[in-house]
Amino acid sequence: MKVGSLQLVVAVLALATALTVAYDPAILQDFCVAVKDRTSPDSVFVNGIACKNPSLATIDDFTHSGLNVPRDTNNKIGANLTVVDTTVIPGINTLGINLVRIDLAANGGLNPPHEHPRASEILIVVEGTLYAGFVATNPEHRLFAKVLGPGDVIVFPVGLIHFQYNIGKTPGLAFAALGSQNPGIMSIGNAMFGAQPPIMGEMLAKAFQLDKKVVAGLQSKTWINPEGDN
Known part of the structure; x- marks a missing residue:
């Protein structure tokens, strides 16, 4: 195989490998509760969003109420x-x-x-x-x-x-x-x-x-x- 062809194959394989991992990565901890304040001493920067210290997490970080309430559809697309x-x-x-x-x-x-x-x-x-x-x-x-x-x-x-x-x-x-x-x-x-x-x-x-x-x-x-x- 010529050098140029080998380089092309390597480049294509590298691209394919990159594409196969271009999804949300698997986490290596139980959870990483997002916080808005990235400067907080109790946060760590992970995956683009700062996370609070796990010891400070509460059940409220994992729950939400209100999805039973209908939303207003009075707009151009309904x-x-x-x-x-x-x-x-x-x-x-x-x-x-x-x-x-x-x-x-x-x-x-x-x-x-x-x-x-x-x-x-x-x-x-x-x-x-x-x-x-x-x-x-x-x-x-x-x-x-x-x-x-x-x-x-x-x-x-x-x-x-x-x-x-x-x-x-x-x-x-x-x-x-x-x-x-x-x-x-x-x-x-x-x-x-x-x-x-x-x-x-x-x-x-x-x-x-x-x-x-x-x-x-x-x-x-x-x-x-x-x-x-x-």
Whole structure:
């Protein structure tokens, strides 16, 4: 094997190795309760977030109340997401998990097409009738979708575009668990037409086979994030 080819193989193997470990690392202690004050003498900096001294941890660091309360869905997309992360339950830190409550308005509440670059997701429907699914990658862009009711579960593989749409006449409610403390979220419409500074309209028109005026109109809209009250 030539030297150049060997170097290429080594480089590819190194990249593959890096990608296989690009997930939340396994913890080496029972827990690492997050704290906001990184300067506190009773904290230690771990995995991007400071943790309190384990001897100071309490049960309140691992519990939260209020996920039974419906959120306001009176916005443009008829949806509101409540994310349970380290700001809500500090004890989640370093555990590689995340929880989301998804409230969807009746007759069209939508959690728009989006993807999570760092986590797969499992979602259970509690109320409503949801049309939910995901799209596979090139070249087929195959759609996997189904109408789900209370008690039904669906899985969204990591990095694939997915959505939930309430086609029922009553409010929808679902809970989703994700396999990362910080899964990240990339909403497709927001990213393409709401990016700041704006992406070149001519390029978007060609990419989406749209008229430039249509693209300009899309870019002029206010793209909202379903997380929180919008």
